[in-house]
Amino acid sequence: MRAFTRFTAVVAGLVAVGGAQAAGKADGGERQQVAIRFALAAGDQPVECGRDIAGLGTGGQPAQLHDARFYIAAPALIDAAGHEVPIELEQNDWQYANLALLDFENKTGKCVGSADVNDTIKGSAPRGRYKGFSFVIGVPSVVQDKDGKDVILNHSNFATAPAPLDLQSMTWNWQAGRKFIKIEVDPDGGVTRPPPPAKNPALAANGAGEKTDGPPPMADAPKTAPLRVNSDGTITVSTWMLHLGSTGCRGDATKGEITSCANPNRVPVKLASFDPARQRVVLDLKPLFAGIDLGKDQGFSTGCMSGPADPECTPMFENLGLRLKETAPDANDAGQSSGASTKIFRAEVTK
Template identity: 25%
Template sequence: MIISRLIAGLLLLILFGCSTEKVDNQLEISMRFNQKIVSCSSELSLGDKVWRIGQVQFFIANVEAQDAKGRWQTILLKSMATQSSTLALVGQNCAEKDKANWQLTFEPDVKLSQFQRLRFQLGVPFELNHLNPLTQTSPLNVSSMFWVWQTGHKFARIEMQSASDNWIFHLGSTGCLSPSVMRAPSEPCRYPNLYSFELALDNHDQLVFDLAKLLDKVELGQQAHCQSEHDNPNCRRLFNNLSHVSGQSVFRMATSE
Protein backbone atom coordinates (compact mmCIF):
# COMPACT_ATOMS: atom_id res chain seq x y z
CA MET A 1 0.00 0.00 0.00
CA ILE A 2 2.78 2.45 0.95
CA ILE A 3 4.68 1.67 -2.25
CA SER A 4 1.52 2.20 -4.32
CA ARG A 5 0.96 5.61 -2.72
CA LEU A 6 4.57 6.58 -3.35
CA ILE A 7 4.29 5.59 -6.99
CA ALA A 8 1.02 7.51 -7.35
CA GLY A 9 2.58 10.55 -5.72
CA LEU A 10 5.59 10.42 -8.04
CA LEU A 11 3.35 10.15 -11.08
CA LEU A 12 1.34 13.21 -9.98
CA LEU A 13 4.55 15.13 -9.41
CA ILE A 14 5.85 14.24 -12.87
CA LEU A 15 2.55 15.14 -14.52
CA PHE A 16 2.34 18.43 -12.64
CA GLY A 17 5.88 19.34 -13.57
CA CYS A 18 5.33 18.62 -17.25
CA SER A 19 2.05 20.55 -17.24
CA THR A 20 3.70 23.59 -15.65
CA GLU A 21 6.50 23.60 -18.21
CA LYS A 22 4.07 23.26 -21.10
CA VAL A 23 1.92 26.15 -19.91
CA ASP A 24 4.91 28.40 -19.27
CA ASN A 25 6.20 28.17 -22.82
CA GLN A 26 2.78 28.49 -24.46
CA LEU A 27 0.63 31.57 -24.94
CA GLU A 28 -3.03 30.90 -25.60
CA ILE A 29 -4.85 33.30 -27.93
CA SER A 30 -8.56 34.04 -27.99
CA MET A 31 -10.69 36.11 -30.33
CA ARG A 32 -13.22 38.28 -28.56
CA PHE A 33 -16.02 40.66 -29.47
CA ASN A 34 -17.38 42.97 -26.78
CA GLN A 35 -15.65 40.92 -24.07
CA LYS A 36 -17.10 37.63 -25.28
CA ILE A 37 -15.04 34.85 -26.85
CA VAL A 38 -16.24 34.31 -30.42
CA SER A 39 -15.68 31.59 -33.01
CA CYS A 40 -16.90 30.49 -36.44
CA SER A 41 -20.33 29.65 -35.01
CA SER A 42 -20.85 33.05 -33.37
CA GLU A 43 -23.39 35.59 -34.61
CA LEU A 44 -22.26 39.21 -34.39
CA SER A 45 -24.72 42.10 -34.52
CA LEU A 46 -23.15 44.95 -36.46
CA GLY A 47 -25.28 47.76 -37.78
CA ASP A 48 -28.62 46.35 -38.90
CA LYS A 49 -27.24 42.92 -39.84
CA VAL A 50 -26.08 39.73 -38.21
CA TRP A 51 -22.63 38.64 -39.35
CA ARG A 52 -20.69 35.40 -39.17
CA ILE A 53 -16.96 34.93 -39.41
CA GLY A 54 -15.70 33.17 -42.52
CA GLN A 55 -11.98 33.51 -41.87
CA VAL A 56 -9.71 35.22 -39.37
CA GLN A 57 -6.02 34.51 -39.81
CA PHE A 58 -2.97 36.67 -39.21
CA PHE A 59 0.81 36.46 -38.87
CA ILE A 60 2.62 37.30 -35.64
CA ALA A 61 6.36 37.87 -35.99
CA ASN A 62 9.50 38.78 -34.06
CA VAL A 63 8.28 38.16 -30.52
CA GLU A 64 10.38 39.78 -27.79
CA ALA A 65 10.04 39.74 -24.01
CA GLN A 66 11.25 42.07 -21.26
CA ASP A 67 12.61 40.71 -18.00
CA ALA A 68 12.28 42.21 -14.51
CA LYS A 69 15.40 44.34 -15.09
CA GLY A 70 13.95 45.95 -18.19
CA ARG A 71 16.09 44.01 -20.67
CA TRP A 72 14.50 42.93 -23.93
CA GLN A 73 15.35 39.68 -25.67
CA THR A 74 14.07 37.73 -28.64
CA ILE A 75 12.17 34.60 -27.66
CA LEU A 76 12.03 31.91 -30.30
CA LEU A 77 8.99 29.96 -31.34
CA LYS A 78 9.14 26.20 -31.70
CA SER A 79 9.23 25.22 -35.38
CA MET A 80 6.09 23.27 -36.26
CA ALA A 81 3.26 23.22 -38.80
CA THR A 82 1.85 26.63 -37.90
CA GLN A 83 5.03 28.48 -37.02
CA SER A 84 8.74 28.92 -37.68
CA SER A 85 11.25 30.17 -35.13
CA THR A 86 10.29 33.83 -35.67
CA LEU A 87 6.80 33.80 -37.19
CA ALA A 88 3.42 32.15 -36.55
CA LEU A 89 0.14 31.92 -38.45
CA VAL A 90 -2.71 32.32 -35.99
CA GLY A 91 -6.45 31.93 -36.43
CA GLN A 92 -8.82 29.86 -38.52
CA ASN A 93 -10.40 29.48 -41.91
CA CYS A 94 -13.89 28.37 -40.93
CA ALA A 95 -14.09 26.13 -43.99
CA GLU A 96 -11.19 24.10 -42.54
CA LYS A 97 -12.29 23.41 -38.97
CA ASP A 98 -9.44 21.00 -38.25
CA LYS A 99 -6.73 23.58 -39.01
CA ALA A 100 -7.38 26.20 -36.36
CA ASN A 101 -4.41 27.55 -34.40
CA TRP A 102 -4.98 29.78 -31.39
CA GLN A 103 -1.70 29.63 -29.53
CA LEU A 104 2.00 30.46 -29.72
CA THR A 105 4.36 27.69 -28.63
CA PHE A 106 7.87 28.79 -27.74
CA GLU A 107 11.04 26.77 -27.38
CA PRO A 108 11.07 24.66 -24.16
CA ASP A 109 13.63 26.92 -22.45
CA VAL A 110 11.29 29.95 -22.69
CA LYS A 111 9.55 30.69 -19.38
CA LEU A 112 6.90 33.35 -19.93
CA SER A 113 6.40 33.77 -16.18
CA GLN A 114 9.90 35.27 -15.97
CA PHE A 115 8.97 38.24 -18.14
CA GLN A 116 6.95 41.38 -17.49
CA ARG A 117 6.24 42.66 -21.00
CA LEU A 118 5.80 41.24 -24.49
CA ARG A 119 6.09 42.87 -27.91
CA PHE A 120 5.61 41.60 -31.45
CA GLN A 121 4.70 42.58 -35.00
CA LEU A 122 1.49 41.91 -36.87
CA GLY A 123 2.67 40.96 -40.35
CA VAL A 124 5.56 39.40 -42.24
CA PRO A 125 8.92 41.26 -42.16
CA PHE A 126 10.26 42.46 -45.51
CA GLU A 127 13.12 39.95 -45.62
CA LEU A 128 10.58 37.08 -45.52
CA ASN A 129 7.60 38.66 -47.21
CA HIS A 130 8.56 38.35 -50.88
CA LEU A 131 10.20 34.92 -51.00
CA ASN A 132 8.82 32.21 -53.26
CA PRO A 133 5.98 30.57 -51.26
CA LEU A 134 6.37 27.35 -53.26
CA THR A 135 9.78 26.76 -51.70
CA GLN A 136 9.05 28.03 -48.18
CA THR A 137 8.26 25.92 -45.16
CA SER A 138 5.04 26.34 -43.22
CA PRO A 139 3.48 28.74 -42.43
CA LEU A 140 4.86 30.82 -45.32
CA ASN A 141 3.61 28.29 -47.88
CA VAL A 142 -0.11 28.80 -47.16
CA SER A 143 -1.43 29.88 -50.57
CA SER A 144 -4.55 31.61 -49.23
CA MET A 145 -2.30 34.02 -47.29
CA PHE A 146 -0.24 35.10 -50.32
CA TRP A 147 -0.87 37.70 -53.01
CA VAL A 148 2.02 37.77 -55.52
CA TRP A 149 5.80 38.10 -55.26
CA GLN A 150 5.63 41.88 -55.67
CA THR A 151 3.34 42.52 -52.69
CA GLY A 152 4.03 39.33 -50.75
CA HIS A 153 1.81 37.87 -48.06
CA LYS A 154 -1.52 38.86 -46.62
CA PHE A 155 -0.53 39.73 -43.07
CA ALA A 156 -4.13 39.35 -41.97
CA ARG A 157 -7.12 37.89 -43.79
CA ILE A 158 -10.48 38.65 -42.23
CA GLU A 159 -13.69 37.74 -44.06
CA MET A 160 -17.27 37.93 -42.82
CA GLN A 161 -20.70 37.18 -44.22
CA SER A 162 -24.28 38.12 -43.46
CA ALA A 163 -27.43 36.66 -45.00
CA SER A 164 -27.28 39.20 -47.85
CA ASP A 165 -23.79 40.66 -47.85
CA ASN A 166 -20.09 39.98 -47.32
CA TRP A 167 -16.97 41.89 -46.30
CA ILE A 168 -13.23 41.30 -46.56
CA PHE A 169 -10.13 42.91 -45.11
CA HIS A 170 -6.77 41.75 -46.45
CA LEU A 171 -3.85 43.48 -44.76
CA GLY A 172 -0.49 43.54 -46.51
CA SER A 173 2.24 45.76 -47.91
CA THR A 174 1.43 48.07 -50.84
CA GLY A 175 3.40 50.46 -52.99
CA CYS A 176 5.91 47.69 -53.73
CA LEU A 177 8.13 48.38 -56.77
CA SER A 178 9.52 45.64 -59.01
CA PRO A 179 9.69 44.96 -62.78
CA SER A 180 6.54 42.80 -62.62
CA VAL A 181 4.07 41.32 -60.16
CA MET A 182 6.06 38.08 -60.39
CA ARG A 183 9.26 39.73 -59.17
CA ALA A 184 10.14 40.60 -55.60
CA PRO A 185 11.03 44.22 -54.80
CA SER A 186 14.63 45.00 -53.88
CA GLU A 187 13.62 47.67 -51.37
CA PRO A 188 10.89 47.83 -48.71
CA CYS A 189 7.46 48.80 -49.97
CA ARG A 190 6.28 52.39 -49.68
CA TYR A 191 3.50 51.29 -47.32
CA PRO A 192 4.82 48.33 -45.29
CA ASN A 193 1.63 48.14 -43.18
CA LEU A 194 3.46 46.32 -40.39
CA TYR A 195 2.08 47.04 -36.92
CA SER A 196 3.89 46.69 -33.60
CA PHE A 197 2.30 45.92 -30.25
CA GLU A 198 3.69 46.00 -26.73
CA LEU A 199 1.73 44.56 -23.81
CA ALA A 200 2.21 44.13 -20.07
CA LEU A 201 1.94 40.48 -19.05
CA ASP A 202 0.83 41.21 -15.44
CA ASN A 203 0.38 37.50 -14.67
CA HIS A 204 -2.16 37.21 -17.50
CA ASP A 205 -1.94 34.00 -19.50
CA GLN A 206 -3.89 34.77 -22.67
CA LEU A 207 -3.40 37.08 -25.64
CA VAL A 208 -6.69 38.55 -26.84
CA PHE A 209 -7.39 39.58 -30.42
CA ASP A 210 -10.29 42.03 -30.06
CA LEU A 211 -12.38 41.97 -33.22
CA ALA A 212 -14.66 44.73 -31.90
CA LYS A 213 -11.68 47.08 -31.54
CA LEU A 214 -10.58 46.35 -35.09
CA LEU A 215 -14.08 46.96 -36.48
CA ASP A 216 -14.76 50.10 -34.42
CA LYS A 217 -16.50 52.64 -36.71
CA VAL A 218 -15.77 50.43 -39.73
CA GLU A 219 -18.45 50.01 -42.38
CA LEU A 220 -19.09 46.41 -43.43
CA GLY A 221 -20.35 45.27 -46.82
CA GLN A 222 -19.26 44.55 -50.38
CA GLN A 223 -18.79 48.26 -51.08
CA ALA A 224 -16.45 48.58 -48.11
CA HIS A 225 -13.87 45.89 -48.89
CA CYS A 226 -10.29 46.73 -48.00
CA GLN A 227 -7.27 45.30 -49.81
CA SER A 228 -4.87 47.66 -48.02
CA GLU A 229 -5.24 50.46 -50.56
CA HIS A 230 -3.66 53.57 -49.09
CA ASP A 231 -6.33 55.93 -50.45
CA ASN A 232 -9.29 53.75 -49.44
CA PRO A 233 -11.20 55.46 -46.58
CA ASN A 234 -12.35 52.10 -45.25
CA CYS A 235 -8.74 50.95 -45.09
CA ARG A 236 -7.67 54.15 -43.37
CA ARG A 237 -10.18 53.49 -40.58
CA LEU A 238 -8.84 49.96 -40.14
CA PHE A 239 -5.25 51.24 -40.22
CA ASN A 240 -6.13 53.78 -37.52
CA ASN A 241 -7.57 51.04 -35.33
CA LEU A 242 -4.45 48.92 -35.79
CA SER A 243 -2.26 51.92 -35.02
CA HIS A 244 -4.02 52.53 -31.67
CA VAL A 245 -5.16 55.96 -32.90
CA SER A 246 -8.47 55.20 -31.20
CA GLY A 247 -6.57 54.74 -27.93
CA GLN A 248 -7.51 51.07 -27.62
CA SER A 249 -5.29 48.28 -28.87
CA VAL A 250 -6.60 45.46 -31.03
CA PHE A 251 -4.44 43.18 -28.86
CA ARG A 252 -4.42 42.94 -25.06
CA MET A 253 -3.58 40.47 -22.33
CA ALA A 254 -6.24 38.74 -20.25
CA THR A 255 -6.76 35.84 -17.86
CA SER A 256 -8.17 32.61 -19.27
CA GLU A 257 -11.87 32.13 -18.64
Protein backbone atom coordinates (compact mmCIF):
# COMPACT_ATOMS: atom_id res chain seq x y z
CA MET A 1 0.00 0.00 0.00
CA ARG A 2 1.07 3.53 -0.62
CA ALA A 3 2.01 5.86 2.20
CA PHE A 4 -0.85 7.96 3.46
CA THR A 5 1.08 11.00 4.68
CA ARG A 6 -0.11 13.37 1.96
CA PHE A 7 -3.67 12.86 3.16
CA THR A 8 -3.19 13.64 6.84
CA ALA A 9 -4.33 17.23 6.50
CA VAL A 10 -7.69 16.06 5.20
CA VAL A 11 -7.98 13.32 7.78
CA ALA A 12 -7.45 15.69 10.67
CA GLY A 13 -10.63 17.55 9.82
CA LEU A 14 -13.00 14.70 9.14
CA VAL A 15 -16.25 14.91 11.02
CA ALA A 16 -16.16 11.25 12.03
CA VAL A 17 -12.89 11.80 13.84
CA GLY A 18 -13.97 15.12 15.23
CA GLY A 19 -17.08 13.55 16.73
CA ALA A 20 -14.97 11.06 18.66
CA GLN A 21 -12.68 13.83 19.89
CA ALA A 22 -15.67 15.81 21.11
CA ALA A 23 -16.89 12.78 23.02
CA GLY A 24 -13.49 12.57 24.72
CA LYS A 25 -13.65 16.21 25.80
CA ALA A 26 -17.08 15.65 27.27
CA ASP A 27 -15.51 12.99 29.46
CA GLY A 28 -12.80 15.27 30.77
CA GLY A 29 -10.51 14.66 27.82
CA GLU A 30 -9.29 11.30 29.14
CA ARG A 31 -9.12 8.57 26.55
CA GLN A 32 -8.28 4.89 26.54
CA GLN A 33 -6.58 2.88 23.83
CA VAL A 34 -8.75 0.39 21.98
CA ALA A 35 -7.57 -2.61 19.95
CA ILE A 36 -10.16 -5.03 18.58
CA ARG A 37 -9.09 -8.24 16.89
CA PHE A 38 -10.95 -10.04 14.10
CA ALA A 39 -10.66 -13.65 12.95
CA LEU A 40 -12.06 -16.06 10.37
CA ALA A 41 -13.65 -19.37 11.31
CA ALA A 42 -15.99 -22.05 9.99
CA GLY A 43 -17.91 -23.10 13.07
CA ASP A 44 -15.23 -24.13 15.56
CA GLN A 45 -12.51 -24.43 12.87
CA PRO A 46 -10.04 -21.57 12.41
CA VAL A 47 -9.80 -20.56 8.75
CA GLU A 48 -6.52 -19.62 7.14
CA CYS A 49 -4.82 -19.82 3.75
CA GLY A 50 -3.52 -23.27 2.77
CA ARG A 51 -5.75 -25.15 5.19
CA ASP A 52 -8.83 -27.22 4.23
CA ILE A 53 -12.19 -25.91 5.43
CA ALA A 54 -14.66 -28.72 6.08
CA GLY A 55 -18.41 -28.75 5.59
CA LEU A 56 -19.24 -25.42 3.92
CA GLY A 57 -22.62 -24.90 2.27
CA THR A 58 -25.32 -27.43 1.48
CA GLY A 59 -22.92 -29.72 -0.39
CA GLY A 60 -20.55 -29.89 2.54
CA GLN A 61 -17.51 -30.37 0.35
CA PRO A 62 -14.10 -29.27 1.64
CA ALA A 63 -12.78 -25.96 0.33
CA GLN A 64 -9.77 -23.70 0.67
CA LEU A 65 -9.66 -19.97 1.14
CA HIS A 66 -8.89 -17.95 -1.99
CA ASP A 67 -9.41 -14.40 -0.67
CA ALA A 68 -10.86 -12.78 2.45
CA ARG A 69 -10.97 -9.01 2.93
CA PHE A 70 -13.59 -6.56 4.12
CA TYR A 71 -13.97 -2.90 5.03
CA ILE A 72 -15.59 -1.80 8.27
CA ALA A 73 -16.78 1.75 8.97
CA ALA A 74 -18.01 3.70 11.98
CA PRO A 75 -16.66 1.36 14.69
CA ALA A 76 -18.12 2.24 18.08
CA LEU A 77 -18.19 0.93 21.64
CA ILE A 78 -21.57 0.58 23.32
CA ASP A 79 -21.89 1.97 26.85
CA ALA A 80 -24.10 0.78 29.69
CA ALA A 81 -26.94 3.03 28.54
CA GLY A 82 -26.83 1.56 25.05
CA HIS A 83 -25.23 4.62 23.44
CA GLU A 84 -22.73 4.05 20.64
CA VAL A 85 -19.48 5.92 21.32
CA PRO A 86 -17.29 6.30 18.19
CA ILE A 87 -13.79 4.86 18.22
CA GLU A 88 -11.27 7.36 16.89
CA LEU A 89 -9.12 5.25 14.61
CA GLU A 90 -5.40 5.67 14.23
CA GLN A 91 -4.49 6.83 10.73
CA ASN A 92 -2.23 4.38 8.91
CA ASP A 93 -2.09 2.17 5.82
CA TRP A 94 -4.99 0.06 7.09
CA GLN A 95 -7.15 2.84 8.53
CA TYR A 96 -8.38 6.14 7.07
CA ALA A 97 -10.98 8.46 8.59
CA ASN A 98 -13.51 6.14 10.30
CA LEU A 99 -12.75 3.26 7.93
CA ALA A 100 -10.55 0.16 8.28
CA LEU A 101 -9.63 -2.78 6.06
CA LEU A 102 -9.36 -6.28 7.53
CA ASP A 103 -7.24 -8.58 5.37
CA PHE A 104 -6.77 -12.33 5.92
CA GLU A 105 -5.23 -13.49 2.62
CA ASN A 106 -1.44 -13.88 2.64
CA LYS A 107 -0.63 -15.30 -0.81
CA THR A 108 0.04 -18.80 0.51
CA GLY A 109 -1.80 -21.98 -0.44
CA LYS A 110 -4.55 -21.00 -2.89
CA CYS A 111 -4.79 -17.45 -1.58
CA VAL A 112 -4.16 -14.49 -3.88
CA GLY A 113 -3.18 -10.94 -2.95
CA SER A 114 -0.08 -10.13 -0.94
CA ALA A 115 1.75 -11.30 2.16
CA ASP A 116 0.46 -8.31 4.13
CA VAL A 117 -2.37 -9.11 6.55
CA ASN A 118 -4.34 -7.10 9.09
CA ASP A 119 -6.64 -8.55 11.75
CA THR A 120 -6.87 -5.67 14.25
CA ILE A 121 -8.37 -2.19 14.35
CA LYS A 122 -6.66 0.31 16.64
CA GLY A 123 -7.77 3.62 18.07
CA SER A 124 -9.06 5.31 21.20
CA ALA A 125 -12.32 6.14 22.93
CA PRO A 126 -13.38 8.23 25.92
CA ARG A 127 -12.36 6.51 29.12
CA GLY A 128 -15.24 4.51 30.49
CA ARG A 129 -16.88 1.12 30.82
CA TYR A 130 -18.39 -0.45 27.72
CA LYS A 131 -20.46 -3.54 27.15
CA GLY A 132 -20.71 -3.93 23.36
CA PHE A 133 -19.32 -3.13 19.93
CA SER A 134 -20.87 -2.03 16.64
CA PHE A 135 -19.65 -1.34 13.11
CA VAL A 136 -20.82 -1.34 9.51
CA ILE A 137 -19.54 -3.54 6.70
CA GLY A 138 -19.00 -1.09 3.85
CA VAL A 139 -17.36 2.11 2.70
CA PRO A 140 -19.15 5.43 3.35
CA SER A 141 -20.01 7.41 0.24
CA VAL A 142 -18.93 10.77 1.61
CA VAL A 143 -17.50 12.32 4.77
CA GLN A 144 -16.84 15.99 5.43
CA ASP A 145 -13.64 17.79 6.32
CA LYS A 146 -13.31 20.56 8.91
CA ASP A 147 -14.58 23.14 6.40
CA GLY A 148 -17.69 21.14 5.59
CA LYS A 149 -16.32 20.10 2.21
CA ASP A 150 -17.28 16.69 0.91
CA VAL A 151 -14.54 14.06 0.75
CA ILE A 152 -15.57 11.14 -1.48
CA LEU A 153 -14.61 7.70 -0.19
CA ASN A 154 -16.54 4.89 -1.89
CA HIS A 155 -16.72 6.32 -5.41
CA SER A 156 -13.15 7.55 -5.69
CA ASN A 157 -10.28 6.74 -8.00
CA PHE A 158 -8.20 4.00 -6.38
CA ALA A 159 -5.08 5.30 -8.17
CA THR A 160 -5.17 8.57 -6.20
CA ALA A 161 -7.04 7.46 -3.07
CA PRO A 162 -5.39 7.05 0.33
CA ALA A 163 -4.68 3.61 1.75
CA PRO A 164 -6.58 1.39 2.33
CA LEU A 165 -8.81 2.63 -0.52
CA ASP A 166 -5.95 2.33 -3.03
CA LEU A 167 -6.41 -1.35 -3.90
CA GLN A 168 -7.62 -2.04 -7.41
CA SER A 169 -8.56 -5.56 -6.31
CA MET A 170 -11.17 -4.07 -3.94
CA THR A 171 -12.85 -1.88 -6.57
CA TRP A 172 -15.34 -2.35 -9.39
CA ASN A 173 -15.18 1.07 -11.04
CA TRP A 174 -15.63 4.71 -10.01
CA GLN A 175 -19.39 4.59 -10.28
CA ALA A 176 -19.92 1.21 -8.62
CA GLY A 177 -17.31 1.97 -5.96
CA ARG A 178 -15.61 -0.50 -3.63
CA LYS A 179 -16.18 -4.13 -2.86
CA PHE A 180 -17.19 -3.93 0.79
CA ILE A 181 -16.53 -7.57 1.46
CA LYS A 182 -14.65 -10.06 -0.71
CA ILE A 183 -14.78 -13.70 0.34
CA GLU A 184 -13.67 -16.31 -2.19
CA VAL A 185 -13.29 -20.04 -1.71
CA ASP A 186 -12.09 -22.90 -3.92
CA PRO A 187 -14.32 -25.93 -3.22
CA ASP A 188 -12.95 -29.37 -3.98
CA GLY A 189 -14.07 -30.33 -7.48
CA GLY A 190 -14.72 -26.72 -8.45
CA VAL A 191 -17.98 -24.89 -9.23
CA THR A 192 -20.13 -26.21 -12.09
CA ARG A 193 -22.11 -23.65 -14.08
CA PRO A 194 -24.79 -23.91 -16.80
CA PRO A 195 -23.76 -24.00 -20.47
CA PRO A 196 -22.44 -20.53 -21.31
CA PRO A 197 -24.53 -18.17 -23.48
CA ALA A 198 -21.37 -16.38 -24.60
CA LYS A 199 -19.18 -17.76 -27.38
CA ASN A 200 -16.09 -17.67 -25.16
CA PRO A 201 -16.46 -20.02 -22.13
CA ALA A 202 -13.68 -18.15 -20.31
CA LEU A 203 -15.84 -15.01 -20.36
CA ALA A 204 -18.97 -16.89 -19.38
CA ALA A 205 -17.23 -18.31 -16.30
CA ASN A 206 -17.77 -14.94 -14.65
CA GLY A 207 -21.16 -14.16 -16.11
CA ALA A 208 -20.25 -12.08 -19.18
CA GLY A 209 -23.18 -11.47 -21.50
CA GLU A 210 -25.77 -11.97 -18.76
CA LYS A 211 -27.80 -9.05 -17.45
CA THR A 212 -27.28 -8.86 -13.68
CA ASP A 213 -28.55 -5.38 -12.68
CA GLY A 214 -25.41 -5.22 -10.58
CA PRO A 215 -21.83 -4.06 -11.07
CA PRO A 216 -20.14 -4.80 -14.41
CA PRO A 217 -20.08 -8.63 -14.66
CA MET A 218 -16.57 -8.77 -16.06
CA ALA A 219 -15.01 -6.47 -13.47
CA ASP A 220 -13.73 -9.48 -11.54
CA ALA A 221 -12.91 -11.85 -14.39
CA PRO A 222 -9.29 -12.97 -14.72
CA LYS A 223 -7.77 -12.61 -18.17
CA THR A 224 -7.89 -16.39 -18.55
CA ALA A 225 -10.51 -18.01 -16.35
CA PRO A 226 -9.44 -21.45 -15.03
CA LEU A 227 -12.23 -23.73 -16.24
CA ARG A 228 -13.16 -27.16 -17.55
CA VAL A 229 -15.72 -27.66 -20.31
CA ASN A 230 -17.79 -30.74 -19.47
CA SER A 231 -19.35 -33.27 -21.87
CA ASP A 232 -22.86 -31.92 -21.19
CA GLY A 233 -21.84 -28.39 -22.10
CA THR A 234 -21.58 -27.12 -18.55
CA ILE A 235 -18.35 -25.55 -17.36
CA THR A 236 -16.51 -25.99 -14.09
CA VAL A 237 -14.47 -23.15 -12.60
CA SER A 238 -12.28 -23.12 -9.53
CA THR A 239 -13.58 -20.25 -7.36
CA TRP A 240 -16.90 -19.28 -5.76
CA MET A 241 -16.95 -15.52 -5.13
CA LEU A 242 -18.86 -13.22 -2.77
CA HIS A 243 -18.29 -9.59 -3.73
CA LEU A 244 -20.63 -7.25 -1.87
CA GLY A 245 -20.93 -3.61 -2.86
CA SER A 246 -23.46 -0.93 -3.75
CA THR A 247 -25.52 -1.38 -6.93
CA GLY A 248 -27.82 0.80 -9.03
CA CYS A 249 -25.36 3.70 -8.70
CA ARG A 250 -25.75 6.98 -10.60
CA GLY A 251 -23.59 10.06 -10.88
CA ASP A 252 -20.25 10.59 -12.60
CA ALA A 253 -17.55 10.43 -9.94
CA THR A 254 -14.92 11.30 -12.54
CA LYS A 255 -16.50 14.77 -12.73
CA GLY A 256 -16.64 15.20 -8.98
CA GLU A 257 -20.36 14.39 -8.76
CA ILE A 258 -21.68 12.68 -5.66
CA THR A 259 -22.77 9.20 -6.66
CA SER A 260 -25.94 7.80 -5.15
CA CYS A 261 -26.91 4.13 -5.21
CA ALA A 262 -30.36 2.58 -5.20
CA ASN A 263 -29.04 -0.44 -3.26
CA PRO A 264 -26.40 0.69 -0.73
CA ASN A 265 -25.80 -2.88 0.57
CA ARG A 266 -24.01 -1.84 3.76
CA VAL A 267 -24.35 -4.32 6.62
CA PRO A 268 -24.86 -3.01 10.18
CA VAL A 269 -23.35 -5.27 12.84
CA LYS A 270 -24.03 -5.00 16.57
CA LEU A 271 -22.53 -7.21 19.26
CA ALA A 272 -24.56 -6.34 22.35
CA SER A 273 -22.11 -8.16 24.60
CA PHE A 274 -18.45 -7.67 23.79
CA ASP A 275 -15.28 -7.13 25.82
CA PRO A 276 -12.32 -6.05 23.63
CA ALA A 277 -9.89 -6.99 26.40
CA ARG A 278 -11.02 -10.61 26.37
CA GLN A 279 -12.82 -11.23 23.09
CA ARG A 280 -12.38 -10.94 19.35
CA VAL A 281 -14.88 -10.60 16.48
CA VAL A 282 -15.24 -13.74 14.37
CA LEU A 283 -16.55 -13.85 10.81
CA ASP A 284 -18.02 -17.36 10.55
CA LEU A 285 -18.08 -18.84 7.04
CA LYS A 286 -20.60 -21.57 7.94
CA PRO A 287 -23.57 -19.21 8.44
CA LEU A 288 -22.25 -17.04 5.61
CA PHE A 289 -22.65 -19.93 3.13
CA ALA A 290 -25.74 -21.49 4.72
CA GLY A 291 -28.26 -22.57 2.07
CA ILE A 292 -25.72 -22.30 -0.77
CA ASP A 293 -24.26 -25.17 -2.78
CA LEU A 294 -20.69 -24.08 -3.45
CA GLY A 295 -20.22 -26.84 -6.02
CA LYS A 296 -22.98 -25.59 -8.31
CA ASP A 297 -23.90 -22.17 -9.69
CA GLN A 298 -27.20 -21.39 -11.39
CA GLY A 299 -25.92 -18.60 -13.62
CA PHE A 300 -24.97 -14.93 -13.77
CA SER A 301 -21.72 -14.33 -11.88
CA THR A 302 -19.98 -17.31 -10.31
CA GLY A 303 -21.18 -16.89 -6.75
CA CYS A 304 -22.84 -13.63 -5.69
CA MET A 305 -21.62 -10.25 -6.91
CA SER A 306 -24.58 -8.31 -5.47
CA GLY A 307 -26.78 -8.64 -8.58
CA PRO A 308 -30.50 -8.60 -7.62
CA ALA A 309 -31.28 -11.21 -10.30
CA ASP A 310 -28.49 -13.60 -9.29
CA PRO A 311 -30.01 -16.76 -7.71
CA GLU A 312 -27.04 -17.24 -5.35
CA CYS A 313 -27.57 -13.74 -3.92
CA THR A 314 -30.99 -14.62 -2.47
CA PRO A 315 -29.70 -16.85 0.39
CA MET A 316 -26.49 -14.83 0.66
CA PHE A 317 -28.33 -11.55 1.33
CA GLU A 318 -30.58 -13.31 3.83
CA ASN A 319 -27.48 -14.52 5.68
CA LEU A 320 -26.05 -11.00 5.61
CA GLY A 321 -29.30 -9.52 6.95
CA LEU A 322 -29.91 -7.40 3.83
CA ARG A 323 -32.89 -6.99 1.51
CA LEU A 324 -31.87 -8.10 -1.98
CA LYS A 325 -34.98 -6.56 -3.58
CA GLU A 326 -37.70 -4.08 -2.64
CA THR A 327 -40.36 -5.41 -0.30
CA ALA A 328 -43.00 -3.64 -2.41
CA PRO A 329 -43.04 -1.43 -5.52
CA ASP A 330 -41.51 1.99 -4.77
CA ALA A 331 -40.58 0.91 -1.23
CA ASN A 332 -36.98 1.92 -2.00
CA ASP A 333 -35.68 -0.46 0.66
CA ALA A 334 -33.54 -2.77 -1.48
CA GLY A 335 -30.01 -3.00 -0.14
CA GLN A 336 -31.15 -1.95 3.32
CA SER A 337 -31.05 -3.96 6.53
CA SER A 338 -33.87 -6.49 6.69
CA GLY A 339 -34.22 -5.82 10.40
CA ALA A 340 -32.77 -9.22 11.24
CA SER A 341 -29.30 -9.30 12.74
CA THR A 342 -26.61 -10.55 10.42
CA LYS A 343 -25.81 -14.17 11.15
CA ILE A 344 -22.16 -14.16 10.22
CA PHE A 345 -20.41 -12.35 13.10
CA ARG A 346 -20.01 -13.43 16.71
CA ALA A 347 -17.90 -12.59 19.75
CA GLU A 348 -15.39 -15.20 20.89
CA VAL A 349 -13.02 -15.35 23.82
CA THR A 350 -9.48 -14.75 22.58
CA LYS A 351 -7.40 -17.91 22.63
